[in-house]
Amino acid sequence: MNKNTTSLHLIQNFLSEAELQTILAEFGFIDTARKCTVSTLISYLIGAATNEWKSLRHAADVGPSFGLISIDHSSLSKHMKALNYAIMKRIFEVIVGKLNRATRRTLKMKKIPMAVDSTTITVGKTRLPWAVYHGERAGIKLHISFTNETAMPLQVVETTGLKNDGPVGASLEDKRFIFIGDRAYFSIEKVDRYVTEKEKQHFVIRLKENIQLNRKKALKGTRKKDSNVTDDFTCILGTPQKQTKTRHRVVQFTDHEGKEIRVVTSLMNVTAEEIADMYKSRWAIESFFRWIKQNLNVPSLFGTTPNAVFNQLFTALIAYVLLKFLHRQGSKKNTQKSLSFAGFTRMFLCATLPLEWQIAIHETLEFYRKLYEGVSG
16 A cells, blocks of 8 residues: 555645744743653644544554654654644644635635534443543544535534533534524524524524424425425424414425424525525535544544543544545546546555646645735745
8 A cells, every 4th residue: 555645634724834823822832842842742633534644653653654753652642642732733723714715705705504413422331431421431522514515524522422412503603604403503692692683593403302393383385296395384492381472484395214203494585495405414524524434533432531532533634625626526536437436545545646646736836825924924
């Protein structure tokens, strides 16, 4: 297998050394390490994520053959534990902000759906005693907002596994987008707040099955013969003891298995079928969770402290957004020779991309490296 070193140094094309030092200064961190600098640690963790290195010892053994500075695994472990993971999260936020802006400029988007959901990574209880989950398991959770159009996360909130999704969802709200959430994100107070705020948070949220629907008033609208929408109306949600202060639109439809789903929404000027499609588009974030667990070595946690765990996870997310961005850029330039994301990732990491794709990726990396170096300079 060809040992492609490009993936390990991808970040350098989108985050200059000056920008990195600015981030470190934000947290009062002085990088005094001679060999295991923050940049080197990131390169090792990206290598571990993309090449499925199973441990820090494994990473230290094979890293030099991928062009990395030779470092003992104990040094990697020590720096993973010592580095405040908020620094790695900030690096992720800066990079994902750049990539999302670049993609959205290209797509010339208006307000678009934003799916919000979480994924839990579990290990044995003794492995992460600070993150007790259920039974003999410990778990940490990533709460993520995600758009299909950019195919990248917008925000990430990290918690332990027992943290409920609903309260965390409030920190993922973004009024530039339409909030798409499952039942965990519904509450009477929340949907009322969304529609009464001066600048509304538009939403499509699945209703819990025990929510009462009162004083229903049907909405008129034409439906296609093959429509899976079964009802469309406004109503008051909840019981007399606790109910919404305003009327809300509810759309009922069936999924691909014939199961009925009810969603509440603030959108009044779109068809019921469009609302159903927005909710069903949540499958993309589920696919994203599955992809990072299967392809970025996430379940193999190298450390046991919060810093070690979340440094590894945020670096894995950095690897994902960089690869996804390059795939989208390459796809635009190679419409006649398309590659799936899985196929692109495999070929990119093995340095076996078709020549046309190699040229497109090289041009993209050079363009953004010069762009962001110019901005930071």
